[in-house]
Amino acid sequence: MPVRLPVIVFLAASFAAAGAAQAEPKLAAGQFKSTDGAEAGSADLSEGPDGVLIRIEVEGLAPGWHGVHFHATGDCSDAKFMSSGGHINHPLKSEEKPHGLLNREGPDFGDLPNLHVAEDGTGKAEMFSALVSFDGQGDRSMLFDADGSAIVIHAGADDHMSQPIGGAGARVACAVLERE
Numbered sequence: 430m431p432v433r434l435p436v437i438v439f440l441a442a443s444f445a446a447a448g449a450a451q452a453e454p455k456l457a458a459g460q461f462k463s464t465d466g467a468e469a470g471s472a473d474l475s476e477g478p479d480g481v482l483i484r485i486e487v488e489g490l491a492p493g494w495h496g497v498h499f500h501a502t503g504d505c506s507d508a509k510f511m512s513s514g515g516h517i518n519h520p521l522k523s524e525e526k527p528h529g530l531l532n533r534e535g536p537d538f539g540d541l542p543n544l545h546v547a548e549d550g551t552g553k554a555e556m557f558s559a560l561v562s563f564d565g566q567g568d569r570s571m572l573f574d575a576d577g578s579a580i581v582i583h584a585g586a587d588d589h590m591s592q593p594i595g596g597a598g599a600r601v602a603c604a605v606l607e608r609e
Contacts, residue, residue, distance in 0.1 A: 454475040454476055454477055454482075455475070455476040455563050455608070456473070456474065456475055456476075456608070456609040457473075457474040457476075457563065457572070457573075457606050457607060457608045457609060458471060458472060458473050458474065458606070458607060458609055459471065459472045459474075459579070459580060459604030459605055459606045459607065460604055460605075461487055461580075461582065461602040461603065461604040462505060462602065462603060462604070463489060463490070463601060463602050464508055464509065464510070464599075464600075464601060464602075466508075467489060469487055469488060469489050469490065469602045470485065470486045470487035470488050470489075470552075470602070470604075471485070471486055471604070472484070472485050472580050472604050472606070474572075474606065476562060476563045479559055480557055480558050480559035480560070480561065480562070480569070481557070481558050481561050481562065481563070481572070482555065482556075482557050483541070483554075483555070483556045483557070483558065483580070484553075484554075484555050485497070485544060485552070485553065485554045485555075485556070485580070486551075486552070486553050487544070487546065487551065487552045487553075487582065487602065488550055488551045488552075489550050490546045490550055490552065490582065490601060490602060491546065491550070491584070491601075492546050492547060492548045492549075492550065493545070493546060493585070493586070494543045494544070494545055494546075494585070494586035495543060495544045495545075495546060495552070495582050495583055495584070495585065495586065495597070495601070496543055496544075496582070496583035496585065496586060496587030496594065496595055496597030496598075497541040497542070497543065497544050497554075497556070497580065497581070497582050497583070497587075498516050498539040498540060498541055498580070498581055498583070498587075498594070498597075499516065499517040499538070499539040499541065499558070499561060499570075499572065499578055499579075499580060500513035500514055500515065500516060500517065500539060500578060500579045500580070500581045500603075501513070501514040501515055501516065501517050501518070501539070501576075501578060502514035502576045502577065502578065502579065503576060503577020503578050503579050503605045503606060503607075504576070504577075504579065504605065505579055505603035505604065505605050509599070509600060510579075510581055510600040510602075510603040511600070513579040513581055513600070513603055515539075515593070516528065516537045516538070516539025516540070516593075516594075517537070517538045517539040517561060517570045517572070517578060518537045518538050518539065518570065519537075519538055519568075519570060525537065526538070527592055528540060528590075528591070528592055528593050528594060528595055529588075529589045529590045529591070529592075529595060530542070530587075530589040531588075531589040531590050532589065532590050536560070536589075538558075538560040538561055538569070538570040539560075539561075539570075540560070540587075540589070541556050541558060541580075542554070542556050543586050543587055544582060563608070572606055573606070573608060577605065577606060577607075578606050579603055579604060579605050579606060580603070580604045580606065581600050581602070581603050582600070582601055582602040582603070583597035583598050583599065583600055583601060584597070584598035584599045584600075584601045585597050585598040
C-alpha cells in the first residue's frame with residue numbers, strides 16, 4: 430500500500446489547488462425596509478459564471494406567498510417604493526420581454542420566484558436568476574449600472590403570467606443592492 434499514499438496525497442493537493450484557482454464569486458447585499466421604514470430583512474447575492482444566486486431572509490411581513498422582482502433603480506426612498514422603477518428588462522429595448530416566468534413571450538429580466546412567509550412573519554428563500562449579472566456579462570441585464578437596482582417584495586403572490594407584475598399587488602418591502 431505504500432504506492433497509493435503518494436497518489437492520494439497528490440490528488441488531494443491537486444483538488445485543493447484547483448479550488449484555489451477558481452475565482453471567488455462577486456458579492457452584493459441589500460437591507461429590506463418595509464413601507465413604515467422598519468427593517469425587514471436582507472438579501473445576499475453571489476454572482477457565478479451563469480447568473481446570480483440570491484438568498485433572502487425577511488421578517489415582519491404578512492404570512493403567505495409574495496412576488497419578488499429585481500427593479501431597475503437602486504432607490505427605495507419613497508414610502509411606496511415607486512422610486513425603484515419598473516422591473517429590470519433586456520438591455521436592448523427592442524428585445525424587452527413581457528412579465529412572467531410562465532409566459533411564453535417572457536420572462537422579463539426582473540422576474541423571480543415567489544417568497545413564502547410563515548405565520549410568524551418570517552421567510553427565507555434561495556433563488557437563482559440566469560437573466561441578470563452584476564456588470565452585464567453575456568446578454569444579461571446589469572444590476573450595477575449607473576442608477577443601480579433594487580429587490581422589491583410585493584403584498585401578494587405573482588401568478589407569473591399577468592401583466593405587468595403578475596397580480597402581485599403593492600410593494601411592501603424594498604432593498605437597494607450594493608456591492609460588498
